[in-house]
Structures are given as structure tokens and as C-alpha cells.
Amino acid sequence: MANSKFEYVRNFEQPDALLPNTWIVVRIDGRGFTKMCAKYEFEKPNDRRALDLMNAAAKAVVTDIPEIAIAYGVSDEYSFVFHKSSNLFERRASKLVTTIVSTFTANYVYLWPTYFPDTPLSFPLPTFDGRAVCYPTVQNLRDYMSWRQADSFWKLIQLGGLDNKEAEKTLAGTLAADKNEILFSRFKINYNNEPEMFKKGSIVFRDYELAEPSSHDAAAAADALAEPAVQSKSQAEKDKKRRAKAKVVVEHLDIIKDEFWDRRPWILSGKPGQPGKASKEIQT
Template sequence: MAGTKFAYVRNFELPDSVIPSVYLVVRIDGKGFHKFSASHSFLKPNDPAALELMNESARYVMASLKGHISLAFGESDEYSFLLRKSTTLYNRRNSKITTHIVSLFTSAYVFNWNRFFPDTPLKMPPSFDGRMVVYPNEQVVRDYFSWRQADTHINNLYNTTFWALVLQGGLTEQEATKRLEGTVSAEKHEILHEQFGINYDRLEAMFRKGTTLVWTHAQAQTIGGGIDAEEDDASDAEQAKPVLTNAKDEKLRIKIQAKRAAKQAKKQEKKERKNLTGVLRTLHCDIIGDEFWTPAASEAVSTAAPASVPASALTSATSSRWESSIGDSEKTATEATVADGGMTSSRPWKDPARLQVAGLGTSVFLD
């Protein structure tokens, strides 16, 4: 109990709250995932089921901490979560926030394992470590996520070429390592194209660009003008006319009316703010260029990808472990997928809603 003579030990707990008005990024990484992936026979160079399991775990974190986490990016066995600079989660305590996110992610990974690997029992417990880094402004945050996506491209290009040499070229892993030593990107592209007929730029966007999760508009916003605007102008003109003959009473009436209008405006602002973060979208897109970060002229969102992959989709997809990207990479979305309720059930990462991103804008940084 707090009042006992032993309570003094709490004095050793040092505060670790992060300063206000800065962005927080928590990045988690798989611990010992080379061994973990080997023991569960993950496909090389990319296992779509394993990546989708990572995405589903991240979606669970995003949904659990909605209002605090606005953006996430994942590749391979890592995920980065951006917390708004206005967040007061756990009083901005570094250790509490980091450990909670790692815990949520890990538990979701284990919980959803059978959905993505129904024929593969979990042979060992997965584990993830985490760290928090503080960033001062939007530009640095953008550069951080650009860095992670650039890393995704570099790693995937190397791994794709490496495993093509091993699985299709007949080299040993040691020979493939030696073959790629000192090569640049252009040389890896040439190896893939000349030796194996693989156009790297046509491989799945999820493999090349990673996965971006972001809260976006719940519905299309109406652009102002038209009849509604004219009616509002007429209403304002009508309200501007004096109603009460007594000047003192009229002044009081106007004051009360102004308070009501301010209250209504605040309520409307809150509603619009909620609409801006009403849908969790899963995207496989470029986040290094300006398109992702620049608001479009029209902010209507046509189709939003489901927050999670339907169970019906997972059953059919995971039975064959979603074929390897090599050897099947040239198929179009129509050839390789089966429509299911507006979503490509066999390969959800090909869903058009995951590839349409223009004009999301920096609303992801809403405070």
C-alpha cells in the first residue's frame, strides 16, 4: 500500500515524459525473425501472408489508439507508428507508450496467426522490440518515413535478386552473396531482367513500397457555394436586422446569439475533424514524393479499403500461402484475383483502393 514504509522505493522511478508539441514515432522490429521465418517456412523473397499478418497487427494498434496514432508504415518485420504532437497518451511517457504499442502489436500478431497461417502451427513465440524517437516538425517526420520507404526499396531489390539467383539460378546462398557484392541498383535490375525475365517495377507494390496505414476522410466533403451558400447569405442578412425595439434587450439578444453560433461552430468543427479521421486506409504507395502529402483540389474519397482483411478472403488465400511473387509477378490484378464484395479476395494487396492515394495531404498530422 502507498502508506507503508516501503513506499519510498517509488522515488527511484524517474519521470520520462516527452516534451510537448513534438511528434513521437515508435518503431518496432522483430527480434530474431530470421530464425522465426525459417522455422515457419516463410516464402522467399516475400511471404504475402506474413506481411498481411504484420499489417493486420498494425491495424489493430491503430484502431486501439485511434486519436493518438495518425500514420504508420511497415515493411518486412518492422512497423513505425506516428503519434500526433498533441497526444496526451500516458502523459507522454516514453516507456509506457512504447511498451504498450509493442504489447498491442505482439498480442495481435499471435491472436491473428491462425487466420493467415491456418495450416502452420505457431512453433515459437514471436517477439518485437521498440524504441521511441522524437521529431520537431512535419518536414523531419516526412523525411523519416521517406527514409524507411527508401530502405524498403533497397532491401527488397537486393532480396528479390538474391533469391532469384538461389531459387531460379541454382546458386548457393554463399555464391549469390558473392555475386551481388559491390553491385548497384541498375546491375540488380539487369540481373533480374536479363537472367530471369523479371521486371522489378511490376512486382507487387506492397513488396516494393511497403504498407502505409493512415486515418482519412469518413466521407466526401461538400465544396461550398450553390443554393446552400445563397440561403446562408440570405439568413445572415435577415439576422442582421434589429428584432427588439429596446436597444439594451437587442444587444443582449445579439450576445446570446453570438454565443450560440460559436458553440454551433465548435460542434461543426469537431464533426468535420472526426470525418477527417473516420476511415483507416491500407495503402501501398509512394510516400517519398509530394503526391501523398499534397491535398488535392477535391478531397472526395471514392473507395476505402476495409480496415482488415475479411476472414473469407484469408481462408482461400492462405491455403496456397499466396504464391511467391517470382514467377507470377507479371499477372494483372484481373488475372490474379477473384472479386469478393468489392475486394480482391485472393490477393487483397492488389485491391485498387490500396493503390489510390493522391491528395491525402498533411491532414495525417491533425492535432
């Protein structure tokens, strides 16, 4: 009831607005997943079923929320990126984080029987926490994504049974060849023969026809915007429909190199790509 004597409690609500004209990343992590891995006997250092389940839940989130430009996942974490020109209903940290976490968790639990048909869930059920961070430039965003992908090897070591301190001590001062030897000697894993998902993690995005790398500079165009362009309602609705029709895919590619971004300008531009047959890109 408006204007009641109890309404004063609204004064305790604190603003949690996110910075305008920035890339918003909502990163979620599994809560207590070390115990969960043991409880459900996940294979170490990677359980293909568990990773496929994470990817399926993330794909459902990206499909459901058209403002998400791209998502990246490794192990029990996923980062969802909102384009800085996204016409979000509310740029509030609590709103976005709870939306992403609840949507992801709901799909994770719903899809569990598909990937673990002989292992029903029991209490305590899997849960996730999240946080929102703003990045002002494309370079900041790409550096963040590169950091998460570079961290995928660290995740391999941790999932193999080492905690943070043990992993840090083990990897200190090592070269790539040393890291590969650690994986082989500890877990009998030849890194070079591992599936791309285990090495590079998973990228979720809307797929369109690949562009020629030299035909544009989406990163410069995105950073050049002093403020995101305000779309008309009709144009925004058209773009939304085009995104809804686009196929959401899960790929395992190198996102540290320029090639991934140059061939997919729609991720940084915020504009739907060209319809047509989307082709896969082979990266090394």
C-alpha cells in the first residue's frame, strides 16, 4: 500500500547501478563444486558430461536473453557478456546477476537428467553465485576473455586434485612444455591430444556468415562510440527478431587471437550479422 507508515523501509535500499556505456560481464561460479565433483564421481581432471551440461545451460541462457553478445565457460564457471549498447531494461548489478544466476541454475538442474540419466540429483542441489563487472573498452573486454581462456590450464590442474596453493607452487616458473609434462606425469594426460573443449574452454554465441577479416574494424567502431546509439523501437524490434532467428552455437576456438573477433564482427558491433550459411573456422 502506497504512503503507508511502513514505506520508510525503502530508504534502506541502496543503488547498485552499473556504469553506462560499458561492457558488462556477469561471471558465475559453482558453489561447493569440489564436494559436488566427489559426490557424483566426476572424472578428473575433466568430466565430459559435466562440461556438456554446463554448455547446454549456458546456451539456454544466451538463447533466452538476446542482449548477451557472447559467453565463455571453463570448468564450473561461465562469463556472460552484455554489449555496451544493449538496451537493457535495468543496468543494475543485482538485477542482471540474479537473472543470469537463476536462469542458468534452473536450466542446469532441468537438464541434469539428460547428461546424468543414471545419477539423480539429491540435496544439497547444485547452486551458483555471480558478480557483475564493467569494462570500458574492447581491449579491456578481450583481455578479460583472454585471461579466462589462459586460465583453462589452471583449471585442469585444480580439477586434477590440487588446491590453489598446491597448483601455484607446482606451476611456478614452468614453461608450456613443463606444464604438458605435469599433466602427463600427474594425470597421464597428453595435452596435445586432448579435445579442444578441454584445452580452450567453450564459447557460446549467435552464429552468422563469417566475414572477411579486412572488411571492417568492429573493435574500433565500438570504442569510438561516446555513447551507444539510441535505436528506434521498430529497429530494435527488428534486431531482436533477427537475433531470435540466429542459431546459438557452442564452439571451442582460440579467442586470444584476433582472427576469432575479426571474422565475427557482430559480437563487438552489437548488430546482427548477415544471414546465410554460417561456416566453421579452423584454428590452431
